[in-house]
Amino acid sequence: MAPSIRSDERDPDEGAPPAxxxxxxxxxxxxxxxxxxxxTTDGPGGRHGFTASAVCSVTDSPPTLLVCLNRGSSASAAIHANGVLCVNTLGGGHEHLSNLFGGRTPPAERFAAGEWKVSATGAPMLLDAVAAFDCRIVRSVEVGTHDVLFCEVVGLAQGGAREGLIYFSRRYHAVVGEPDA
Ligand SMILES: NC(=O)c1ccc[n+]([C@@H]2O[C@H](COP(=O)([O-])OP(=O)(O)OC[C@H]3O[C@@H](n4cnc5c(N)ncnc54)[C@H](O)[C@@H]3O)[C@@H](O)[C@H]2O)c1
Ligand SMILES: Cc1cc2c(cc1C)N(C[C@H](O)[C@H](O)[C@H](O)COP(=O)(O)O)c1[nH]c(=O)[nH]c(=O)c1N2
Structure with a gap:
């Protein structure tokens, strides 16, 4: 069990180098x-997008996922201003898109690659995403350098791609799924 420290108690490790x-x-x-x-996002705060691997499912009722967003990211202001986002899951062959959205390129250059449509929330949805989750941000919690965005999924799209894209050991790996999974 994690140690609990009351607010009126001094942490004996305060000032010590991190473990x-x-x-x-x-x-x-x-x-x-x-x-x-x-x-991705779009709306009054403008169109933007970034590569993210810190995404996971929270609960299926109501369908909710979370996204960890570095507050230093150039996409941060737009995402908060718009209050909506779309999580586009990449497949094998999408490495170039991941590098583009994970690099220091202007938003217009990022969206020049790939084929996009406008989702119900207004966020860009990648046409050949393995799966896309169209979301409204329902809560944001600051933790260290990041905002943890809790997002209610209000729309879905599932593509036919057979290969998913995994980032492991600082490299991309295409993984083959079942044809109908
Ligand atoms: N959660 C994130 O913010 C996150 C995740 C993956 C990669 N990145 C960024 O992509 C670039 C390349 O990453 P890499 O995996 O090749 O090597 P790396 O050594 O920078 O990162 C290794 C792993 O540590 C975690 N990580 C890295 N930076 C983080 C951060 N600022 N906050 C929380 N977790 C972080 C991620 O799980 C990442 O895969 C770096 O600039 C990194 O900051 C950020
Ligand atoms: C594979 C991989 C995975 C992630 C990232 C990168 C890459 C290559 N990046 C970093 C993020 O995409 C990057 O900081 C921005 O797109 C580029 O920063 P600027 O938009 O130029 O500020 C990233 N950032 C973040 O805030 N949360 C995340 O989960 C991830 N995951």
Whole structure:
């Protein structure tokens, strides 16, 4: 069980070097494989998008997922202003899109690649995504450098791609799924 520290109690480790460094943490996280997605948004805050692997399911009632967004990302202001986003799950052959949306390129250049339609929330949906989750942001919680966005899924699209895209050990891996899964 994690130790609990009351607010009126001093942490005896205060000032001590962290038990786990950022680099050690990243090295270990690099061993935790994750699906690669592009999170997009549009609305009064403008069109934007970024590559995200920190995405997971929270609950199916109501259908809710979470996205961890670095507040330093150039997409952050637009996502908060619009209050909507679409999680586009990438497939094998989408590495170039992941690199484009994960790099320091202007939004218009990012969307020049790939084929997009406008989803019901207004967020761009990738036509050949393995699966796309159209969402409204219902809650945002600040944790360290990131905002954890809780998103209610209000629309879905499932593509026919047979290969998913996993980021593991700092490299992309295409994984083959069942034809009808
Ligand atoms: N959650 C994230 O914000 C996240 C996740 C993956 C990659 N990235 C970014 O992509 C680039 C390349 O990453 P990489 O995997 O090749 O090597 P890396 O050594 O930078 O990261 C290894 C792993 O650590 C985690 N991580 C990295 N940066 C993080 C951050 N700022 N906050 C929380 N977790 C983080 C991720 O799980 C990542 O796969 C880096 O600039 C990294 O910051 C960010
Ligand atoms: C494979 C992979 C996975 C992730 C990322 C990158 C890559 C390559 N990035 C970083 C994010 O995409 C990147 O910071 C921005 O798109 C580029 O930053 P600017 O838009 O230029 O600020 C990222 N950022 C984030 O806030 N949450 C995340 O889950 C991830 N995951």
């Amino acid at each position: 786990v460094t950022r680099q050690d943490y990243r090295n270990a996280m690099a061993r935790l494989g994750a699906a690669v997605t592009i999170v």
